[in-house]
Amino acid sequence: MPVLTVREALQQALHEAMADERTFIIGEDIGHYGSTYGVTAGFLEKYGPERIRDAPIAEAGILGVAIGAAMAGMRPIAEIMSVNFSLLAFDMIINHAAKIYSMFGGKFSVPLVMRTTNGWTQLSATHSQSFDSMFAHIPGLKVVAPATPADMKGMFLAAMADPDPVIFIEHTLMYGVKGEVPEGDYIVPIGKSVLAREGRHITVVTYSRMVHLSLQAADILAKEGIEVEIVDLRTLRPLDMSVALESFKKTNRAVVVTEDWQSYGTSAEIATRLYEHGFDYLDAPIQRVNFREVPMPYAKNLEQQVVVTTDRIVAAIKKVLNRS
Amino acid sequence: MADITMPKMGFDMTEGTIVRWLKKVGDFVNKGEAVAEIETDKVTIEIESFVSGTLSEIVSPAGSRTPVGGVIARTSDGASVAAPAAPAVPAAPVAPAAPVATPVAPVAPAAPMATVATSDVKASPIAKRMAREHGLDLGTIHGSGPQGRIVRDDVSAAIAGRPAVAASAAPVAPAAPVAPVAPVAPALPSAAAGSTVVPLSNMRRTITRRLTQSWQTAPHFYITMDVDMDAALTLRKQINAPLSKEQQISINDMIVKACAVALVAYPNLNASFVEEGIQLNSAINVSIAVALDSGLVAPVITNADSRSLGAVSRESKRLIGLARDGKLGAENLQGGTFTVSNLGMYGVTEFDAIITPPQCAILAVGAVRRIPVFKGESNDVVAANICSITISADHRITDGAEGAKFVGEIKRLLENPLSMLI
Numbered sequence: 001m002p003v004l005t006v007r008e009a010l011q012q013a014l015h016e017a018m019a020d021e022r023t024f025i026i027g028e029d030i031g032h033y034g035s036t037y038g039v040t041a042g043f044l045e046k047y048g049p050e051r052i053r054d055a056p057i058a059e060a061g062i063l064g065v066a067i068g069a070a071m072a073g074m075r076p077i078a079e080i081m082s083v084n085f086s087l088l089a090f091d092m093i094i095n096h097a098a099k100i101y102s103m104f105g106g107k108f109s110v111p112l113v114m115r116t117t118n119g120w121t122q123l124s125a126t127h128s129q130s131f132d133s134m135f136a137h138i139p140g141l142k143v144v145a146p147a148t149p150a151d152m153k154g155m156f157l158a159a160m161a162d163p164d165p166v167i168f169i170e171h172t173l174m175y176g177v178k179g180e181v182p183e184g185d186y187i188v189p190i191g192k193s194v195l196a197r198e199g200r201h202i203t204v205v206t207y208s209r210m211v212h213l214s215l216q217a218a219d220i221l222a223k224e225g226i227e228v229e230i231v232d233l234r235t236l237r238p239l240d241m242s243v244a245l246e247s248f249k250k251t252n253r254a255v256v257v258t259e260d261w262q263s264y265g266t267s268a269e270i271a272t273r274l275y276e277h278g279f280d281y282l283d284a285p286i287q288r289v290n291f292r293e294v295p296m297p298y299a300k301n302l303e304q305q306v307v308v309t310t311d312r313i314v315a316a317i318k319k320v321l322n323r324s
Numbered sequence: 325m326a327d328i329t330m331p332k333m334g335f336d337m338t339e340g341t342i343v344r345w346l347k348k349v350g351d352f353v354n355k356g357e358a359v360a361e362i363e364t365d366k367v368t369i370e371i372e373s374f375v376s377g378t379l380s381e382i383v384s385p386a387g388s389r390t391p392v393g394g395v396i397a398r399t400s401d402g403a404s405v406a407a408p409a410a411p412a413v414p415a416a417p418v419a420p421a422a423p424v425a426t427p428v429a430p431v432a433p434a435a436p437m438a439t440v441a442t443s444d445v446k447a448s449p450i451a452k453r454m455a456r457e458h459g460l461d462l463g464t465i466h467g468s469g470p471q472g473r474i475v476r477d478d479v480s481a482a483i484a485g486r487p488a489v490a491a492s493a494a495p496v497a498p499a500a501p502v503a504p505v506a507p508v509a510p511a512l513p514s515a516a517a518g519s520t521v522v523p524l525s526n527m528r529r530t531i532t533r534r535l536t537q538s539w540q541t542a543p544h545f546y547i548t549m550d551v552d553m554d555a556a557l558t559l560r561k562q563i564n565a566p567l568s569k570e571q572q573i574s575i576n577d578m579i580v581k582a583c584a585v586a587l588v589a590y591p592n593l594n595a596s597f598v599e600e601g602i603q604l605n606s607a608i609n610v611s612i613a614v615a616l617d618s619g620l621v622a623p624v625i626t627n628a629d630s631r632s633l634g635a636v637s638r639e640s641k642r643l644i645g646l647a648r649d650g651k652l653g654a655e656n657l658q659g660g661t662f663t664v665s666n667l668g669m670y671g672v673t674e675f676d677a678i679i680t681p682p683q684c685a686i687l688a689v690g691a692v693r694r695i696p697v698f699k700g701e702s703n704d705v706v707a708a709n710i711c712s713i714t715i716s717a718d719h720r721i722t723d724g725a726e727g728a729k730f731v732g733e734i735k736r737l738l739e740n741p742l743s744m745l746i
Binding site for chain 2: 252279280281282283284322
């Protein structure tokens with residue numbers, strides 16, 4: 001199986017999606033510039049300006065066009081360069097994309113995919129955020145955040161095949177992550193979590209880039225004889241807790257790692273589900289590892305204090321296991 | 325200041341076990357609110373406060389036993405509360421009940437360590453669940469977690485190492501003050517050879533206490549008779565023909581009905597031995613022994629003599645359903661005056677049962693066997709459906725001749741089953 005980067009896997013997925021004539025891509029700098037992270041490089045030349053549409057800096061417009069086109073039977077891909085800019089399109093996403101199917105009695109569905117990225121690295125407070133929980137809070141949306149190149153491709157194609165609006169969350173620090181990717185058209189279903197690593201002492205529940213940091217933490221702890229099991233949720237809505245709960249019932253201890261603020265964040269929902277459905281299996285309070293609760297500083301040394309690091313994951317696991 | 329006392333939930337209840345406290349000291353308790361779970365003979369019930377007030381003291385911690393009427397907790401700013409009166413059932417004070425109003429010192433659990441109420445112990449949910457499932461008292465387990473919290477591995481270790489603990493230190497479970505049972509501990513072989521001690525569940529403890537009491541105080545005698553069930557089976561077939569599967573009358577239903585009818589004519593067999601003499605019980609309430617995975621219960625078909633066979637059958641099915649679902653209440657288990665125990669479904673030919681106190685007798689029913697018998701004046705050998713029934717009776721109340729006549733009456737009714745339908 002070929003080894004690809006996340007960027008290459010997404011490019012394959014987008015090409016597969018473009019094979020459907022109903023599909024077009026709209027977003028800022030996606031055509032002539034080839035997109036900020038290079039994912040749509042060469043697409044304008046191959047598919048032409050009708051289907052690769054450079055948009056003005058008008059996020060509500062990008063989503064509005066995509067929603068209308070989807071209702072009219074097309075399969076649009078709306079790219080929002082950074083999730084921070086999606087705030088300008090929240091009314092379109094929440095009040096239109098997520099609601100139309102139910103408010104029009106099922107007569108229209110909105111089969112659009114919104115690609116966007118989380119991420120940071122000295123982008124400062126307004127460009128380093130994650131709104132995973134804000135999207136995942138909304139009934140009517142599907143929210144996916146894959147971690148591996150294979151899942152990026154397979155879940156993107158699942159999102160394209162889905163009749164509902166799907167928020168597809170990528171990560172600026174993951175485009176270079178490599179992994180084996182099946183060739184051709186294949187699908188990884190939305191709403192199915194998976195084990196990323198087996199272990200018997202503690203369960204780490206996480207998704208997206210934090211899967212990779214958790215795997216690093218597990219490698220470190222393995223040297224001390226601690227076997228960490230890692231659950232990659234892959235989808236935030238609908239949230240599949242079956243794998244995490246099965247693991248938790250075996251290990252009785254859990255750490256939830258998410259790259260957003262702790263209060264009211266995705267880790268709150270995940271930990272609550274573990275408490276609700278696994279209470280009798282709980283052996284220690286669940287720990288969470290997240291951004292520190294401040295607007296992201298620009299200074300590199302301060303930024304490092306806010307973001308999730310492997311060291312912080314290791315420390316949280318040891319705390320739950322009562323090991324120093 | 326008001327006392328909450330151990331209520332009398334059944335006519336033969338002398339003491340109750342606090343399973344757990346639902347309120348803790350300092351909680352405000354409303355009148356009618358459940359404060360604790362107690363376990364009586366084979367049933368766990370929530371007891372309600374009969375007063376509003378703040379729970380100021382828990383006198384009987386979880387796991388301890390308290391005589392009926394004994395103070396189990398105190399509340400402030402409320403009026404004194406006596407235990408609710410016993411439900412109206414045939415009064416048969418086998419053991420003298422403690423005076424309700426007198427504050428009786430609670431029966432302290434034998435092991436001092438066991439006085440730590442489970443609810444006060446810091447333990448993880450899975451540790452609590454494992455301890456509960458294995459009948460372990462968390463108060464006896466050392467916690468290795470943060471701030472001494474008992475965690476999963478501590479309970480696992482306690483489960484694995486229990487024989488050693490039981491042999492050297494205090495018993496893990498509070499020792500039951502079963503009256504005259506020979507002390508078990510010294511007779512136990514050394515715990516070395518991988519043997520384990522399974523602590524008694526409350527149901528097991530109840531069975532132990534009651535049947536030991538019966539065996540040691542009631543001189544049993546036994547009478548066995550063979551009953552020709554051909555007529556009963558034929559009648560049952562006729563009755564069941566138009567009925568759905570759920571409505572079918574069982575052989576056991578017919579035997580229960582036959583016993584109830586026979587007991588009308590033999591009041592001694594429906595009696596209880598009490599200090600003052602022989603108490604002839606006014607109602608005929610037939611207990612049916614129901615085997616469960618966890619032990620044995622005997623729910624009561626009240627006034628079985630005045631119920632039709634169909635009504636006996638329906639009530640029996642209802643009670644067995646409740647028993648299997650673990651939903652029997654005290655009202656389903658108290659007031660029995662006679663018991664039927666049927667092991668026919670296991671292919672048992674005949675057996676002897678132990679009398680359930682304070683009853684006088686129990687009927688043990690074997691399987692209906694198809695065997696050759698001599699019949700008629702020509703002594704033809706024919707196939708017959710024979711069922712052996714054995715009465716165990718209390719010799720303090722009745723004697724062999726009366727017992728034999730009573731069993732003969734059951735036999736007559738089953739062999740002429742129409743006579744018990746009129």
